[in-house]
Amino acid sequence: MPPGSGPGIARRAVAAVIAGLLGVVLAWAVLDLPSGVGPLAGPVRAGAADAGASNPVTAVLLAFRAYDTWLEVVVVLAAVIGVLAVARTRELTARTPPPADPLLTWMTGIVAPLTVLVGGFLLWLGTSAPGGAFQAGAVLGAGALLVWLSGRRSVTALRAPAMATLLALGAAAFLALGAVPLIAGAAMLDIPEDIATELIIAVEAAVTVSVAVSLAVLVIATRAGDGDGGDDA
Amino acid sequence: MSGYEPYMLAGVILIPLALYALVAHPNPLRRVIALNVMGSGVFMVLIGAAARGEGPADPVPHALVLTGIVVAVATSGLAIAIARMLHRMSDDDDDGGGAGEP
Amino acid sequence: MTEAVLDITLALVIVAIGWRCLTESDLFSASVAFIAFGLALALAWARLGAPDVALAEAALGAGITGVLLVDAARELGRTAPDPAEGDDTVRVDRPSADGDAAG
Numbered sequence: 001m002p003p004g005s006g007p008g009i010a011r012r013a014v015a016a017v018i019a020g021l022l023g024v025v026l027a028w029a030v031l032d033l034p035s036g037v038g039p040l041a042g043p044v045r046a047g048a049a050d051a052g053a054s055n056p057v058t059a060v061l062l063a064f065r066a067y068d069t070w071l072e073v074v075v076v077l078a079a080v081i082g083v084l085a086v087a088r089t090r091e092l093t094a095r096t097p098p099p100a101d102p103l104l105t106w107m108t109g110i111v112a113p114l115t116v117l118v119g120g121f122l123l124w125l126g127t128s129a130p131g132g133a134f135q136a137g138a139v140l141g142a143g144a145l146l147v148w149l150s151g152r153r154s155v156t157a158l159r160a161p162a163m164a165t166l167l168a169l170g171a172a173a174f175l176a177l178g179a180v181p182l183i184a185g186a187a188m189l190d191i192p193e194d195i196a197t198e199l200i201i202a203v204e205a206a207v208t209v210s211v212a213v214s215l216a217v218l219v220i221a222t223r224a225g226d227g228d229g230g231d232d233a
Numbered sequence: 234m235s236g237y238e239p240y241m242l243a244g245v246i247l248i249p250l251a252l253y254a255l256v257a258h259p260n261p262l263r264r265v266i267a268l269n270v271m272g273s274g275v276f277m278v279l280i281g282a283a284a285r286g287e288g289p290a291d292p293v294p295h296a297l298v299l300t301g302i303v304v305a306v307a308t309s310g311l312a313i314a315i316a317r318m319l320h321r322m323s324d325d326d327d328d329g330g331g332a333g334e335p
Numbered sequence: 336m337t338e339a340v341l342d343i344t345l346a347l348v349i350v351a352i353g354w355r356c357l358t359e360s361d362l363f364s365a366s367v368a369f370i371a372f373g374l375a376l377a378l379a380w381a382r383l384g385a386p387d388v389a390l391a392e393a394a395l396g397a398g399i400t401g402v403l404l405v406d407a408a409r410e411l412g413r414t415a416p417d418p419a420e421g422d423d424t425v426r427v428d429r430p431s432a433d434g435d436a437a438g
Binding site for chain 2: 016036083211
């Protein structure tokens with residue numbers, strides 16, 4: 001960047017100094033770290049299978065720290081609500097898909113069903129091997145986006161009530177997971193161990209659907225709507 | 234140098250670089266990129282720290298970073314949507330001399 | 336020994352691509368560099384024993400964020416404004432005819 005231009009040389013110098021100090025402190029902290037994993041790793045790995053998922057990361061996400069994952073799902077929902085609010089619409093049915101490219105259409109015919117297969121497999125696998133709801137949701141969302149990019153309507157065919165339901169499904173599943181034990185007298189999100197795995201998969205399935213639709217809406221709704229004056233194709 | 238240290242140091246280098254870029258560039262898209270790179274630097278430090286020790290890695294920071302990645306995507310999506318809408322609005326009243334963004 | 340070389344090289348590559356992301360003034364190139372950054376990062380997660388994070392990073396970080404950025408770079412105009420103008424608004428650049436038919 002040419003010196004003396006942009007947001008002011010003084011502000012940039014201050015930012016550079018602060019960033020440099022931050023870097024030095026971080027480097028010192030990192031080089032000074034004791035070796036050996038953190039104290040939570042052992043107990044988490046030991047208790048993961050009993051909590052419902054033998055994959056320890058899924059156990060942390062959906063069993064030990066389910067509350068944080070619930071909030072994460074709500075954050076995604078809030079972001080989608082924000083994007084729809086910025087676009088001033090409750091549904092995307094007015095959006096026309098981009099013109100179809102024959103090569104992309106052919107490829108999508110092969111790849112999109114595969115994304116359903118891979119996404120479903122990642123969801124199922126997440127409790128015992130690397131995988132899980134968010135990865136599966138991302139793959140499914142990418143499949144939905146591919147379908148839309150190849151000229152068909154996919155997510156934009158959903159009317160407002162259906163789209164809202166799918167978007168909120170993940171947060172609603174967590175709400176049920178938290179409220180039912182609370183009503184039954186136990187602590188919130190305290191699920192019985194014998195059905196823990198099934199409940200985790202059920203909640204993960206809801207989250208997968210929500211995340212897939214959310215990601216597709218995020219990408220499609222930011223584009224200029226028809227007649228909005230943007231220069232998107 | 235052990236297996237995790239190069240990545241932690243790479244993260245430590247990226248965090249201040251991206252922080253400076255976040256301040257220095259007025260363009261909203263470059264700021265979104267800088268924010269994401271800064272977040273990725275933080276993730277590198279976290280996951281590098283989780284890989285210390287001989288056995289399998291600590292799963293708790295992995296869950297934290299997974300949550301962080303999803304939140305970063307959602308936040309970036311919203312920031313980009315707002316930036317694009319501001320751009321369209323500023324294009325609409327360019328002949329009226331409207332301001333681009335604060 | 337070879338593992339250390341691999342790790343150091345990958346870490347350097349990540350810093351280099353990150354530097355490129357941050358300093359590139361063409362928004363489209365910066366967005367593409369960010370996609371590459373996400374993929375290199377997914378490799379790093381795999382090296383650090385974090386396969387769940389690697390899957391998520393490749394799909395979400397490189398994939399979805401990359402799509403969002405590239406799409407936005409097309410609309411916001413391909414070049415960031417010249418800071419010497421002191422102007423925060425971005426001029427819309429009509430995308431060139433080649434290679435944009437799929438949008």
